[in-house]
């Protein structure tokens with residue numbers, strides 16, 4: 343059996359009295375795109391930085407591409423791509439030059455021009471960081487993370503500050519990496535991004551994994567749809583697990599158009615907010631939410 347790309351057992355990280363990571367277990371198979379979600383301060387970056395080998399853990403076992411990141415051999419770094427916040431902010435090198443330099447450090451790098459194109463920076467190839475916008479610098483950070491053709495890429499909030507077009511372009515880039523078999527661990531606050539990109543989503547709250555599932559699996563946890571319509575001048579709202587049956591009843595009662603009819607299925611965001619709310623209030627998880 344192939345060894346997982348990432349394996350975490352009983353991970354803890356304490357900052358003094360604060361248990362930033364409070365017993366996380368997780369296995370990410372090779373080739374998976376995994377999204378880590380959670381509110382500010384939940385412990386996502388701490389977890390990712392431990393996996394990257396930039397932060398020491400308090401307790402637990404961690405294996406990334408078969409090595410403990412704290413004691414990994416030098417060549418392990420060439421197999422792992424890390425998007426560092428603000429790597430490209432300063433410096434005298436142009437976008438193309440910094441990518442070319444980074445590429446020279448790896449045994450089998452991606453093509454610099456292709457990578458610039460994949461992140462939408464072809465026109466800024468000759469620009470220095472100081473003249474790039476915040477979103478463009480972040481795109482360069484993404485390019486720097488993948489230039490070495492890593493087997494595993496860590497992307498911490500990669501699309502924060504991207505305009506909608508740049509986010510779509512980033513999604514295409516991730517789809518391309520997925521096609522090459524690259525394992526990707528990303529953190530994001532964008533539910534639609536996780537929904538679109540991730541094979542599985544892990545939701546962290548207060549240092550604990552409160553849900554671990556596919557996007558569809560998470561969505562299915564909130565089964566009730568909300569049906570809204572107007573009848574006799576009054577607005578009606580009903581939550582139901584069987585919206586079709588309710589619609590049949592409504593159709594039987596109405597000859598013509600049903601005024602203001604809407605059927606809304608819960609979004610991933612609704613489920614996410616419910617899970618975070620349960621975790622924050624210490625209410626027990628529902629039986630479906632105990633993955």
Ligand SMILES: Nc1ncnc2c1ncn2[C@@H]1O[C@H](COP(=O)(O)OP(=O)(O)OP(=O)(O)O)[C@@H](O)[C@H]1O
Pocket residue numbers: 357360362380381382383384385386387388389
């Ligand atoms: N070096 C540090 N010293 C003390 N506390 C820290 C340190 N780094 C992080 N923390 C605390 O650990 C907790 C988890 O922080 P972390 O950055 O991992 O959260 P996050 O989920 O990535 O949040 P965000 O979505 O805001 O980026 C927070 O309460 C944070 O204040």
